Amino acid sequence: xxxxxxxxxxLISISSLIVFSFLPMxxxxxxxxxxxxxxxxxxxxxxxxxxxxxxxxCMQNKDKTLVGFVKELLGTVLGKIIVVFYxxxxxxxMATIVRxxxxxxxxxxxxxxxxxxxxxxxxFLVAYAVYxxxxxxxxxxxxxxxxxxxxLLYVQLFLNPQDMDxxxxxxxxxxxxxxxxxxxxxxxxxxxVDPSIVLMLFFFAENKRTASRAILWGTAISMLWGVLATLVxxxxxxxxxxxxxxxxxxSLTKFVSILNFVQNIDAFYIxxxxxxxxxxLSVCLFILSYGISEWTGFKNWRLxxxxxxxxxxxxxxxxxxxxxxxxxxxxxxLIGLVYPSLxxxxxxxxxxxxxxxxxxxxxxxx
Amino acid sequence: MIxxxxxxxxxxLLACAVSGCTDFIEPNQLAFVMGTAxxxxxxxxVEVSHQIVIPTQKSGPFGGSGDSDSFVVMSAKxxxxxxxxxxxxxxxxxxLMPSHRQLIAISEQYFQKDDVSTLFDKLNRDPANNLRDxxxxxxxxxxxxxxxxxHPMEHLSSIATGKEMEINGMNRFSxxxxxxxxxxxxxxxxxxxxxxxxxxxxxxxxGPIAALSGFAALNKKLKIAGFLNDAEGAGAVWMSGKGTxxxxxxxxxxxxxxxxxxxxxxxxxxxxxxxxxxxRVVLTVMAQAYLLENTTSLDLSETHYMLEVQKYMNDxxxxxxxxTMDKVQEWGSDVFGIGxxxxxxxxxxxxxxxxxxxxKFEDLDxxxxxxxxxxxxxxxxxxxx
Numbered sequence: 001x002x003x004x005x006x007x008x009x010x011l012i013s014i015s016s017l018i019v020f021s022f023l024p025m026x027x028x029x030x031x032x033x034x035x036x037x038x039x040x041x042x043x044x045x046x047x048x049x050x051x052x053x054x055x056x057x058c059m060q061n062k063d064k065t066l067v068g069f070v071k072e073l074l075g076t077v078l079g080k081i082i083v084v085f086y087x088x089x090x091x092x093x094m095a096t097i098v099r100x101x102x103x104x105x106x107x108x109x110x111x112x113x114x115x116x117x118x119x120x121x122x123x124f125l126v127a128y129a130v131y132x133x134x135x136x137x138x139x140x141x142x143x144x145x146x147x148x149x150x151x152l153l154y155v156q157l158f159l160n161p162q163d164m165d166x167x168x169x170x171x172x173x174x175x176x177x178x179x180x181x182x183x184x185x186x187x188x189x190x191x192x193v194d195p196s197i198v199l200m201l202f203f204f205a206e207n208k209r210t211a212s213r214a215i216l217w218g219t220a221i222s223m224l225w226g227v228l229a230t231l232v233x234x235x236x237x238x239x240x241x242x243x244x245x246x247x248x249x250x251s252l253t254k255f256v257s258i259l260n261f262v263q264n265i266d267a268f269y270i271x272x273x274x275x276x277x278x279x280x281l282s283v284c285l286f287i288l289s290y291g292i293s294e295w296t297g298f299k300n301w302r303l304x305x306x307x308x309x310x311x312x313x314x315x316x317x318x319x320x321x322x323x324x325x326x327x328x329x330x331x332x333x334l335i336g337l338v339y340p341s342l343x344x345x346x347x348x349x350x351x352x353x354x355x356x357x358x359x360x361x362x363x364x365x366x
Numbered sequence: 367m368i369x370x371x372x373x374x375x376x377x378x379l380l381a382c383a384v385s386g387c388t389d390f391i392e393p394n395q396l397a398f399v400m401g402t403a404x405x406x407x408x409x410x411x412v413e414v415s416h417q418i419v420i421p422t423q424k425s426g427p428f429g430g431s432g433d434s435d436s437f438v439v440m441s442a443k444x445x446x447x448x449x450x451x452x453x454x455x456x457x458x459x460x461x462l463m464p465s466h467r468q469l470i471a472i473s474e475q476y477f478q479k480d481d482v483s484t485l486f487d488k489l490n491r492d493p494a495n496n497l498r499d500x501x502x503x504x505x506x507x508x509x510x511x512x513x514x515x516x517h518p519m520e521h522l523s524s525i526a527t528g529k530e531m532e533i534n535g536m537n538r539f540s541x542x543x544x545x546x547x548x549x550x551x552x553x554x555x556x557x558x559x560x561x562x563x564x565x566x567x568x569x570x571x572x573g574p575i576a577a578l579s580g581f582a583a584l585n586k587k588l589k590i591a592g593f594l595n596d597a598e599g600a601g602a603v604w605m606s607g608k609g610t611x612x613x614x615x616x617x618x619x620x621x622x623x624x625x626x627x628x629x630x631x632x633x634x635x636x637x638x639x640x641x642x643x644x645x646r647v648v649l650t651v652m653a654q655a656y657l658l659e660n661t662t663s664l665d666l667s668e669t670h671y672m673l674e675v676q677k678y679m680n681d682x683x684x685x686x687x688x689x690t691m692d693k694v695q696e697w698g699s700d701v702f703g704i705g706x707x708x709x710x711x712x713x714x715x716x717x718x719x720x721x722x723x724x725x726k727f728e729d730l731d732x733x734x735x736x737x738x739x740x741x742x743x744x745x746x747x748x749x750x751x
Binding site: 120121124163167170171175237238239240241244254255257260263264 | 380465490542545549706709710
């Protein structure tokens with residue numbers, strides 16, 4: 001199963017954009033007001049660096065997936081425990097995206113439909129895609145959906161020219177100060193892009209060099225979109241309203257009114273967002289099933305996709321009824337400890353261990 | 367066989383979900399809300415009225431005299447806006463759809479007795495609302511009565527007012543702008559005011575029409591600080607940067623004759639008087655003027671007369687606008703956005719001022735300058751009288 005560099009680019013950019021359009025802007029603007037774009041810029045740089053570190057780790061261990069090389073570098077027992085954390089991470093990411101999607105649909109369009117039905121439809125599709133086609137089918141879909149999705153998201157930013165007032169982003173820095181900006185960065189950078197999927201996906205890339213370049217480009221594009229979207233949000237609604245909007249991208253589409261004729265285009269955007277969500281969910285489910293199959297030694301990873309999807313469904317339905325579980329976005333442990341260590345800390349450690357091992361090997365060979 | 371059955375059942379399930387048939391509402395089960403009126407009711411309640419269009423009864427743009435059949439107004443009272451709307455929905459045979467709303471009319475009494483900012487929460491939170499409609503103040507009457515009016519040219523009074531504002535170049539008064547102005551510390555909202563007047567449109571018919579009759583300036587607590595009449599209001603709109611075109615008539619120096627201009631490309635610019643002192647602000651208005659009526663005896667194809675007229679026009683405009691500015695400044699309501707300008711140019715000084723900007727604005731020294739260019743004198747030179 002080989003994924004070309006071009007497909008990798010779309011996979012990564014769609015995954016990052018989906019998460020980006022969902023959470024970080026609200027968290028950053030809440031803290032830093034009109035300087036939210038500086039927070040997003042800083043957070044994006046941090047995540048770009050994290051992606052680069054992850055790519056270094058992957059280049060060192062070209063022929064194994066995460067499960068394989070963690071076991072090799074850290075020993076069997078410790079390696080297995082660390083990988084479990086990554087499984088939980090991907091699982092909760094899937095659950096967050098799916099639940100966000102279902103709740104959003106519930107709020108905006110389908111009020112009476114039971115949430116289980118919406119979830120079953122999406123998860124069935126995702127599980128079937130992974131079961132039948134694996135990563136190849138998903139990457140081919142991403143090749144088609146990708147350009148459309150990214151283009152629409154970028155175009156959406158420029159559909160509001162008559163309402164944009166560039167001066168709303170001023171005064172820069174004076175109102176918030178470095179503390180507010182950094183708090184905004186701290187709250188939002190975890191939710192911007194997802195470098196951990198690269199750890200698994202890199203194994204399937206055909207040409208490692210083009211794939212690594214593609215991954216960096218994909219991350220850069222989504223970061224650029226994030227900064228632009230925050231700027232446009234502040235231009236259109238000003239800092240006070242922007243801090244309160246929970247799903248700013250959706251609210252931006254509601255304001256569009258071209259020539260007083262093209263209005264209410266949010267109905268057009270939601271299906272495209274769902275396409276992107278499908279890609280992201282399939283990627284997460286694929287790496288989850290492949291990882292679990294390597295971890296347990298159960299050879300048929302395709303079959304694992306089904307129980308994983310059912311487990312995700314059960315988890316989402318369970319946590320939807322408990323408000324504490326569904327609102328853990330700002331939990332201090334998560335954002336301060338768990339996410340940074342999984343995204344940045346662990347790859348750093350793995351990289352250092354890998355380089356040490358390599359040096360020892362060349363020293364031994366010499 | 368089994369596979370076929372499995373596939374069929376999956377397809378049925380998907381078909382049910384894909385068409386969303388649990389939330390299936392046909393267009394003829396929807397009631398399109400074109401205008402909403404918010405009034406104060408007794409016992410601290412709020413009365414919400416919706417003007418709902420009935421598309422099946424419309425008979426064309428100029429059909430009949432008084433198409434009172436093309437809309438209905440339904441209203442209900444409740445403790446807050448959501449409860450009132452919910453009660454309206456209970457009286458309705460169709461699902462209310464506010465996504466195409468043109469206008470929100472709030473009565474003057476509601477402004478005085480209740481807190482308008484409580485409306486913002488509902489407008490912002492419920493995703494069914496768009497913030498593209500216009501917010502107006504209805505003076506001297508219940509806002510519901512405005513919705514009940516017929517209009518001789520349009521089918522619905524809310525559509526009529528929306529079109530009136532757009533045709534007259536006032537399209538920056540959307541609810542979103544209103545909320546942004548209310549929330550930001552350096553600007554106060556300027557709300558268009560409708561008044562219901564008796565107008566004779568045909569020889570046998572004198573009916574009430576709601577006409578735009580000025581603007582209201584609000585203070586920080588969203589209470590009315592003062593009313594501006596039509597002329598002053600137009601000047602205030604120009605000075606706050608929300609206007610698109612304007613028409614003025616100036617009396618000439620001998621007191622009898624008049625000059626009338628049409629002004630387009632209205633712009634305004636705010637600067638500090640000498641670069642750094644935030645206490646003195648200069649507001650410059652700019653426009654391009656077209657002379658369209660002249661009853662003086664000047665021959666306006668002569669250059670020096672054109673220059674004289676241009677200078678005179680600028681002086682008169684400056685005097686009138688300075689009067690309006692002083693009047694608004696006395697009320698302490700900064701509808702021009704001067705506070706926001708100071709916020710951006712001197713942000714650290716602004717921090718000490720922003721909490722009590724209503725009072726501090728009164729002490730600010732604002733000079734108005736006018737830089738209007740005379741672009742053309744029309745199609746004739748001297749006047750024909």
